[in-house]
Amino acid sequence: MKLDDRVYGKEEIKEQVLIDLISCKSVQRLRGLAQYGLPDRYYHKKNFSRYEHSIGVMIFLRQLGADLNEQIAGLLHDVSHTAFSHVVDWVIGDPTKEDHQDTIHDGMIKNSEIPNILQTYRLDYRDISDINQFSLLERAAPSLCVDRIDYSLREMNHDGENTESFISNLKNKNGQLTFLDGGIARKFALKFYFSRYFKIWLK
Numbered sequence: 001m002k003l004d005d006r007v008y009g010k011e012e013i014k015e016q017v018l019i020d021l022i023s024c025k026s027v028q029r030l031r032g033l034a035q036y037g038l039p040d041r042y043y044h045k046k047n048f049s050r051y052e053h054s055i056g057v058m059i060f061l062r063q064l065g066a067d068l069n070e071q072i073a074g075l076l077h078d079v080s081h082t083a084f085s086h087v088v089d090w091v092i093g094d095p096t097k098e099d100h101q102d103t104i105h106d107g108m109i110k111n112s113e114i115p116n117i118l119q120t121y122r123l124d125y126r127d128i129s130d131i132n133q134f135s136l137l138e139r140a141a142p143s144l145c146v147d148r149i150d151y152s153l154r155e156m157n158h159d160g161e162n163t164e165s166f167i168s169n170l171k172n173k174n175g176q177l178t179f180l181d182g183g184i185a186r187k188f189a190l191k192f193y194f195s196r197y198f199k200i201w202l203k
Helices: 016-023 025-032 050-063 068-076 085-090 105-110 114-120 146-158 164-169 182-197
Strands: 002-005 009-012 170-173 176-179
Touching: 002 050, 009 050, 016 025, 016 068, 016 114, 025 050, 025 068, 050 068, 050 146, 105 114, 146 164, 146 182, 164 170, 164 182, 176 182
Parallel strands: none
Antiparallel strands: 002 009, 170 176
16 A cells, blocks of 8 residues: 655555555544544634544654554554544533543444454554553653644644654654754744644744
């Protein structure tokens, strides 16, 4: 399977388990879920899908040398998102935590086709569904993690920012994502902060 991601470029997927998971209903459903939860006309940023984000997370994990389990976890980390993404936390979750999809993640995977797909390759869904065990994929802020980095890079890309300098400067250091250059790290942090909280870009 050949993928062409607008942030990371071309990536060839040869592992059949990843191909089967990408093709399954639970992952394909994410094509219809907007990352921001609201249609473009109601939001100040142009949307991208949870599917695009999930594929991007998997690709970047591959490029960082993550093992197969972490790549799978990255691909599946958003399959429990419901309609309107984190907007649902204002209705049935906690908007200060935005963790409704996290609380139902294990159950959603367990009751989907995913365990059977993984079992075909002698993998246990329980080794995949706890995303907090994967140090590249998920870390609490302000630590860097691929999940947070990917959607940030996509937001920047949509706004015309060249993200290549950030991607090439991010490395896997003993299972922890880190910038090699302090100046590039500072630039990324400022763009992330001001775009998210003040809705402007530093040039």
